[in-house]
Amino acid sequence: xxxxxxxxxxxxxxxxxxxxxxxxxxxxxxxxxxxxxxxxxxxxxxxxxxxxxxxxxxxxxxxxxxxxxxxxxxxxxxxxxxxxxxxxxxxxxxxxxxxxxxxxxxxxxxxxxxxxxxxxxxxxxxxxxxxxxxxxxxxxxxxxxxxxxxxxxxxxxxxxxxxxxxxxxxxxxxxxx
Amino acid sequence: xxxxxxxxxxxxxxxxxxxxxxxxxxxxxxxxxxxxxxxxxxxxxxxxxxxxxxxxxxxxxxxxxxxxxxxxxxxxxxxxxxxxxxxxxxxxxxxxxxxxxxxxxxxxxxxxxxxxxxxxxxxxxxxxxxxxxxxxxx
Numbered sequence: 001x002x003x004x005x006x007x008x009x010x011x012x013x014x015x016x017x018x019x020x021x022x023x024x025x026x027x028x029x030x031x032x033x034x035x036x037x038x039x040x041x042x043x044x045x046x047x048x049x050x051x052x053x054x055x056x057x058x059x060x061x062x063x064x065x066x067x068x069x070x071x072x073x074x075x076x077x078x079x080x081x082x083x084x085x086x087x088x089x090x091x092x093x094x095x096x097x098x099x100x101x102x103x104x105x106x107x108x109x110x111x112x113x114x115x116x117x118x119x120x121x122x123x124x125x126x127x128x129x130x131x132x133x134x135x136x137x138x139x140x141x142x143x144x145x146x147x148x149x150x151x152x153x154x155x156x157x158x159x160x161x162x163x164x165x166x167x168x169x170x171x172x173x174x175x176x177x
Numbered sequence: 178x179x180x181x182x183x184x185x186x187x188x189x190x191x192x193x194x195x196x197x198x199x200x201x202x203x204x205x206x207x208x209x210x211x212x213x214x215x216x217x218x219x220x221x222x223x224x225x226x227x228x229x230x231x232x233x234x235x236x237x238x239x240x241x242x243x244x245x246x247x248x249x250x251x252x253x254x255x256x257x258x259x260x261x262x263x264x265x266x267x268x269x270x271x272x273x274x275x276x277x278x279x280x281x282x283x284x285x286x287x288x289x290x291x292x293x294x295x296x297x298x299x300x301x302x303x304x305x306x307x308x309x310x311x312x313x314x315x
Contacts, residue, residue, distance in 0.1 A: 002306070005299075005302065005303060005306070008299065031225065031268075031269065031271055032269065033269070034265070034266065034267065034268065034269040035267070101238065101242075126242075127238075127239075127242045130242075131242060131243070131246055131267060132267060133267070134225075134267040134268045134269070135239075136225035136226050136239050136268070137225075137226055137239065
């Protein structure tokens with residue numbers, strides 16, 4: 001009995017190490033979005049391409065679609081850029097850009113050099129629409145279904161793997177109906 | 178000689194402290210009730226990017242955006258509850274340090290109680306064995 005009791009601190013410590021170790025490789029960066037199953041928020045913002053063109057929720061009308069939050073200062077956005085180009089070329093899905101707290105000229109330059117995967121980009125310099133979307137870091141990607149309802153959100157670069165895991169199923173649902 | 182060196186060192190340290198805190202935006206208020214509400218909100222709201230700190234303690238771009246948003250809301254006369262509800266609608270319970278009560282958060286809610294009960298029973302077992310041992314030895 002005494003031996004068991006004496007070994008308890010070691011056992012407890014072992015359990016603690018095991019529990020903490022199991023958290024190490026977990027991706028806890030992903031906060032769940034409260035926007036899922038909600039409609040796209042209303043907004044009034046200029047387009048990136050033309051400051052005089054004021055866009056609103058009704059401009060996002062080719063559904064289903066992705067809304068991709070991007071910026072030139074965001075490194076992971078460059079990582080996912082080729083995949084967005086691939087989506088544009090190979091998929092029926094529309095991709096809308098939300099240019100987030102960026103410099104207009106730099107953003108236009110990047111699209112001119114690397115290709116523009118977006119139907120259009122909303123120019124959100126103050127991050128107003130981004131706050132309404134619960135954005136906390138670029139890149140973020142939202143899937144909007146045919147009724148204008150947000151169905152999924154991903155924080156971080158959109159890769160082939162993420163696409164397969166989180167978004168492909170949603171697109172298939174939409175096109176089956 | 179030593180004294181002047183010491184003074185110089187102190188001055189250097191303080192200069193660095195001042196410059197480290199430089200990019201602080203001033204949020205002016207005319208109403209001191211509003212100002213207090215704003216400051217207490219910054220302490221109670223969590224930064225979504227740097228999840229270990231509150232808005233007051235973070236200088237991340239998103240934290241500064243949210244500070245500005247909270248400033249605007251408070252200035253327009255919104256109550257503390259209204260501001261919190263506004264942010265929870267966008268960022269979830271996460272932002273007010275209020276985890277939902279669901280199967281995957283049971284460990285969070287019951288964990289402390291569980292550990293307390295285990296500790297309590299261990300202490301009881303240890304005390305009881307000691308008690309019975311000392312009785313036997315008498």
